[in-house]
Amino acid sequence: MGFSLEQNMFIIMSYYYEYLVKYPVVIEEESLKTHIRRIVARFNATGSVSKGKPTGTPQISEDVVEDSRTRIEQSPKKSLSQLSLQSGVPYIKCQKIIKKKLHMHLYKISMVQELQPADFPRRFQANMDDNRIPDLSFFSDEVWFHLSGYAFEETPLHAVKVGVWLAVSRRRFIGSIFLQETINATRYRDQVLDV
Helix, strand or coil: CCCCHHHHHHHHHHHHHHHHHHCCCHHHCHHHHHHHHHHHHHHHHHCCCCCCCCCCCCCCCHHHHHHHHHHHHHCCCCCHHHHHHHHCCCHHHHHHHHHHHCCCCCCCCCECCCCCCCHHHHHHHHHHHCCCCCCCCEEEEEEEEECCCCEECCCCCCCCEEEEEEEEECCCEEEEEEECCCCCHHHHHHHHCCC
């Protein structure tokens, strides 16, 4: 048998009034009386003794996350400002969705100067002729080649790509090492130093 809201409120209020009558010595402290009155008033107003809406930042709904995911998948070069304007979600919340929920990291894409075939021998010879460079100095770089044919110095979102890492010293080359992920300290130690 279920009870109505009014019956539940009466049960809770009767319990607290009986408690006050039965244990008057314990309830002499004013803060406890105030606390009990506050709980009873909250229960009268809401039908619950919980505080209601929690404090802090509200959770991001799955609908907003899915909307952001589809918008980014449709146009991967979209900036956070554009995403915020189109979806009606604040900029900071868009940033949290992209980084923490979707695990994506936005990059500023910039084109690099295209190397011509005549550039390679000149660069190599310039390194070989410069006696100020110690024998143990290596200059390394990684570049990402995309199926679209462009080479970027930073990785854009959602592109099919292959990375190449190469180091050049005065005496020799190290590499070419082909990568599927951006190189970091762990991958450098595991892949590059083993060569």
